[in-house]
Amino acid sequence: MAEKVLMKGNEAIAEAAIAVGCRHYFGYPITPQTEIAAYMAKRMPKIDGCFLQAESEIAAIHMVIGAAAAGKRAMTSSSSPGIALKSEGLSYLAGCDLPAVVVNIQRGGPGLGGIQPSQADYFQCTKGGGHGDYRMVVLAPSGVQEMYDYTAWAFEIADQYRVTSMIFSDGILGQMMEPVELRASRQETPQEGKPWALTGTRGQREPNIINSLFMQPEDLERMNLERFVRYAQIEAGETRWEEYLLEDAKIVVVAYGAAARIAKNAVQAARTQGKRVGLLRPITLWPFPKQPLERLAKRVRAFVCVEMSMGQMREDVELATRCQRPVYLCARTGGMVPAPEEILGKLEDASHGCCV
Amino acid sequence: MAVVFEKPKGLTDAIMHYCPGCTHGIAHRLVAQALDDLDLTGGAVGVAPVGCAVFAYNYFNCDMIQAAHGRAPAVATGLKRADPERIVFTYQGDGDLAAIGTAETVQSAARGENITIIFINNAIYGMTGGQMAPTTLPGQVTQTSPYGRDVTRTGMPIRVCEMLATLESPAYLARVSVDSVQHIRAAQKAITKAFQYQNEGKGFSLVEVISTCPTNWGVTPQQALEWLRTDMLPYYPLGVFRDLFAEKKEG
Numbered sequence A: 001m002a003e004k005v006l007m008k009g010n011e012a013i014a015e016a017a018i019a020v021g022c023r024h025y026f027g028y029p030i031t032p033q034t035e036i037a038a039y040m041a042k043r044m045p046k047i048d049g050c051f052l053q054a055e056s057e058i059a060a061i062h063m064v065i066g067a068a069a070a071g072k073r074a075m076t077s078s079s080s081p082g083i084a085l086k087s088e089g090l091s092y093l094a095g096c097d098l099p100a101v102v103v104n105i106q107r108g109g110p111g112l113g114g115i116q117p118s119q120a121d122y123f124q125c126t127k128g129g130g131h132g133d134y135r136m137v138v139l140a141p142s143g144v145q146e147m148y149d150y151t152a153w154a155f156e157i158a159d160q161y162r163v164t165s166m167i168f169s170d171g172i173l174g175q176m177m178e179p180v181e182l183r184a185s186r187q188e189t190p191q192e193g194k195p196w197a198l199t200g201t202r203g204q205r206e207p208n209i210i211n212s213l214f215m216q217p218e219d220l221e222r223m224n225l226e227r228f229v230r231y232a233q234i235e236a237g238e239t240r241w242e243e244y245l246l247e248d249a250k251i252v253v254v255a256y257g258a259a260a261r262i263a264k265n266a267v268q269a270a271r272t273q274g275k276r277v278g279l280l281r282p283i284t285l286w287p288f289p290k291q292p293l294e295r296l297a298k299r300v301r302a303f304v305c306v307e308m309s310m311g312q313m314r315e316d317v318e319l320a321t322r323c324q325r326p327v328y329l330c331a332r333t334g335g336m337v338p339a340p341e342e343i344l345g346k347l348e349d350a351s352h353g354c355c356v
Numbered sequence B: 001m002a003v004v005f006e007k008p009k010g011l012t013d014a015i016m017h018y019c020p021g022c023t024h025g026i027a028h029r030l031v032a033q034a035l036d037d038l039d040l041t042g043g044a045v046g047v048a049p050v051g052c053a054v055f056a057y058n059y060f061n062c063d064m065i066q067a068a069h070g071r072a073p074a075v076a077t078g079l080k081r082a083d084p085e086r087i088v089f090t091y092q093g094d095g096d097l098a099a100i101g102t103a104e105t106v107q108s109a110a111r112g113e114n115i116t117i118i119f120i121n122n123a124i125y126g127m128t129g130g131q132m133a134p135t136t137l138p139g140q141v142t143q144t145s146p147y148g149r150d151v152t153r154t155g156m157p158i159r160v161c162e163m164l165a166t167l168e169s170p171a172y173l174a175r176v177s178v179d180s181v182q183h184i185r186a187a188q189k190a191i192t193k194a195f196q197y198q199n200e201g202k203g204f205s206l207v208e209v210i211s212t213c214p215t216n217w218g219v220t221p222q223q224a225l226e227w228l229r230t231d232m233l234p235y236y237p238l239g240v241f242r243d244l245f246a247e248k249k250e251g
C-alpha cells in the first residue's frame, strides 16, 4: 500500500498535481485556497518546476494557456471571485482545445461575499463559466483522499479529451485534514503525444497554430460540433456518482462535496428512525449523473437536494427527473452550512408530502 | 543570377489582409527577417494579439498561438516558462498592449520575463474601426473622440517605453519607426537586437514601432507617413530607452 499522510485538502490537490507530472502552476492569492499556492511555491523549485505568482487571476489562466500550448501539464487554482476573472481564459482554453486543470475552492458570494465555504458557483462552473458554446468537466470531491485522486483524474481527462477539468470544492474540504494515500503516479502524456503542441517547427514541419478565431460561421460551427462529439464521449465515459442506501429508498437525498458528507450523516440518522432514505452523490457535476436520477424518478417518492447554494443544483435534478417527483430543497447560503437536523427536517417534510 | 532581395523564410506565402499603405506588413517583415538572421525561426513561437494583427498566425512561418485581447504577454510567459528553449514573442497593437493588457505588459516587464514584445503604436484602434486608443494624440479625431481627443477628460497619451523604463528589470526598450528607409533600417537593428537578447537569456525586450493606420486616420498612405512624422514623432521620440547590456562607448 502506498504511503499515508495527514494532509489538508488543498495540499492534497497540490501534491497530486505534482505526482502526475504537473510542473507548471500559476496563481494569485485568495482565501480559502492559498495553501495550494504555498505548497507549489515550496515544492516546484525543488523539482525543476515552475511556480509563478501572477499579477491577477486573469494573467494566471492565460499563463496556463501558454504552458498548455507548449504541451505541458499546467494548473491554476483560485476561489469564487477569482474564478469569475478566469472565465475569459476558460473560454479560450475550450476554443483552443487545450488541456488544463483549474481548481475552485469556493467561498460565499456574490461580490466579495465572504470567506466561508460555499457551493454557489454551481451555475457558473457547471454551465461552462465563460462565453460561447462549450463544456468544462467539473469534479466534486467530498474528502481529502478524493481531492487527491480526482486531481490526478482531472489531468487524465484533460489530456485525453483536450478539455479543462475543474476541481470544484469549497473551504471546508480545502482546509480539512484527513489521511491520504499518495497513490497517484506520473502519467503525463509526453509532448510527443501532443502533436499540436507549440514546440518549434525546427524547419521540419508546417507551423502548428493554436487559435480560437474562425471568421466563417461554417468553420466555427464545425469546430464546435467536433468539440461536442468529444463532450458526448465524456458524458458516456466519465460520468460518476456514488449511491448510498438507495436499494429500498423512497426518498433520495441528492448532495455533493462537503454537503454530501453532512447529508450522509442525516441519511444514517433517518435510517435509525426507520425511514427509507438514501443518498445519491454526484461526483461529476458536468457531466451530471442524469441517468441514475431518471431511473430513480420512476420508483421513488421524492428527492431532497442539500446544497450550500440556493437550489442551483436542484435545477439539474429537476431536469434529470423531468419533474416527475417533487424535489425539495435544503439550502444554506453565504457561507453557512446545513446542519443534519435541518436535513432531517426536510426529510420529514418530504415524507409527509408524499406519505412514505 | 545573384539574388539581391527576397522574402524572409520567417514569412509564409499567405497574402496579407492589411489595408494598402498599412505599416503592419513592414513590421511583420522586420520580425521575420530578424528571426531568419539569427537562425531562430525554427525554434520560435509567436503570440498573435486581438487587433488588426490577429491573423499574424497565418503570416509568421513559425508555431503560433492567438491570445485573448491584451493577454499575449501572459500567454508568452506561460510558453517561455514551460519551454525556455523557445524564442517567444508577442506582436500587439496599442489598444491590446496599453489599454486592456496594461497589467500583463507592465508585470511581464517587471518580472524581466525573457520574451520579446513587438508593439505597434498607430495611435488608434484599427480593427474595430478607429476608436481612441491610450496612444491617441491630443486633439486627434477618432470615432470615439469625434471632436478631437480632449485631454482634460481623457488624460495625455501613454508613452509605453518611457513608462517601462522606470522599471529596473527590462533589458531592452526601444522606439523605432517605419516611415523611411533610414528608420526601417534602424528598426531592423532594434528588433534583431531584441531577439538576440532573448536568445542570450538577457531578459525582457520590447520594441515599439510607430506605425500608420491610413484607413482609420482617414488619409492616404502618403499623408499617413507625413502625419506620423509631423505629429507622432514629436510626442513619441525615437530612441533606446533601456539597454542593460549596451557596449560602453569609449571616451
Ligand SMILES: Cc1ncc(C[n+]2csc(CCOP(=O)(O)OP(=O)(O)O)c2C)c(N)n1
Pocket: B050, B051, B052, B053, B069, B092, B093, B094, B095, B096, B097, B120, B122, B124, B125, B126, B127, B128, B133
Ligand atoms: C475582450 C475584448 N474586448 C474587445 C474586443 C474588440 N476589439 C477587437 S480589436 C480591438 C482593438 C485593437 O486595437 P489595437 O490593439 O490598437 O490594434 P490595431 O487593430 O490598431 O492593430 C478591440 C477593442 C475584443 N475582441 N475582446
Ligand code: SF4
Pocket: B017, B018, B019, B021, B022, B023, B024, B052, B122, B126, B127, B212, B213, B214, B215, B216
Ligand atoms: S485598419 Fe489600420 S491598422 Fe488595420 S490593417 Fe487597416 S490600416 Fe492597418
